[in-house]
Amino acid sequence: MRDGIEEDASETPEPRKPRLVYPFEAAPETGSGQAVEVAPGVLWLRQPLGGSLGFINVWAIRDGEGWAVIDTGLQTKETSQAWRAAFAGALGGLPVTRVIVTHLHPDHVGLAGWIARKFDVRLWMTRLEYFQCRMLVADTGREAPEDGVRFFHAAGWDDEAIDNYKARFGGFGKAIYQMPDSYRRLTDGETFRIGDHDWRVVTGQGHSPDHACLWCPELEVLISGDQVLPRISSNVSVHPTEPDADPLTDWITSLAKVKAAVPDSVLVLPAHNDPFRGLHARIDGLISGHERALTRLAGKLSEPKRVVDVFGALFARPIGPDILGMATGEALAHLNCLIGRGLAAREKDADAVNWYRAA
Template structure:
């Protein structure tokens, strides 16, 4: 699953966000965002183009936060960074915000190359291991039943069968052990305490890092300035309610993390305006839920609700993400008692307003 699937109402309130850096780092180079903290980029390709990663100077080398997608292109980018901005100093630790391949993909390569430890939350590590184990498997019948219930046609199911098990292909072999990060941990990095702030919804136990003295908040995909992170229901937990988790997490972060931080996101540029951005993300999803309630006055399948949630045309490239996010909104309405569902004789699930 790729990050940053933009929803229909996610036009960032640009006037309320401030971007302090005129331009981002070039290949092999870095931008200093605070004393001892550097901003680097790793290539992704596609619409997102790159992921931001962060290097924090400490005794003996660099603590790295997030790693880029697995593969030779990212490996070459890291080698250029070590030869350039990082001055040939070794990696002391690798921190990963969450288990998506653009964040954890090179963790195994970095930890083995420098004989250092991966630091990550337990659920993210275990979920990543679980998904990587699907590599090479045939698509399970439970998953095909899940997408048939959402309204997929046979052509889409065949495409899913062909692509299933690709998660592990975007990863360098994972480390066999890790150091656990838990919410509210204080971890010394570069001689300063960084507080672990955990969110969920986009992924199960997403780690953010907050340094109060430097007023920095490494947000991963939990808060992005210009796009909304994908929040999806998956076949492994068809009755899950990740959107409620997402909205609850965002509200908790706003209540806990001060608004004067410089947010260091995984995508787009560092920005000021954390609380305004959180308000807009929550408000956008609530507006989407309101439109969805109106639409399902007459019964609808998950694939029928795309127009009220997404601006873009949904093609086969994003059908899985769109279906997962639509089901996240529908399951949220079910949790709130604002919708009901029933399956027809073919196993297709129809949703209507309660």
């Protein structure tokens, strides 16, 4: 599961995985500054993350006399040291020409500002990702808003959980180096050149506001970020800023859009796990997994339930305080999707707690 604040604990296992092909026997050593070439002029590097994920895949594409970098890792001492090793090692001392970020979560954008300033180059992001990231960073150090307190109280949180939310609020920006004050906007469907090849932007919603994938038809490569991961399913959450949102419908629609736009023959370069082939089968598996979860959840609503009462229908592991916020966001995404389909209804009781039942 993922809420954009603690991405290292943010993924849930997919119950059934399609058969995928992993063409590379060895991965680059995390943080070593070394790389594996996955296509002509396209390098695979791994930067360190804490928690269960352990690393994020980042990519460098030969761009004339330098390298375009896609995603960056968290702002940590270990990650900046790993990038210095990469600049001197796999990137051969050549400059970075631009920094491209798939979406706003800290493990992707964390060191974008540092690299952009170091090489005096432009940050490339979609508009919604850039401005929402700036907004969330601005919350750093703020007290938790009353809207957030009401949101989690309505989900059934107890006083201890809400106190924990208040204590942790405003931590998003701590993992992100100061963002550049200007950027170059990525737009869905546009094509731009990196080095010798054209790359097309394919955006998706649900996991983040306007996530950008990069597809190179000539190389048959798709840099998928968190939009399509081979072994884990990205968190899709409702947040206090938009409590009535239906991001799961956005997510399912976006996956279908990627499947229609990008051929199955591509080599998929994901942010987590290993590069793989089998894009369409994996997308089908992700969509069917959420549909099964929606069916299980709908079956639990014959009696009214709070958000915190439905975790067992969605998650195979216990939900502790460390991932309670992410689990709540994902459970709400499924509940709001059922409401949007006319399969569930919501009622607020006298204590301002929401109860969900089958419609």
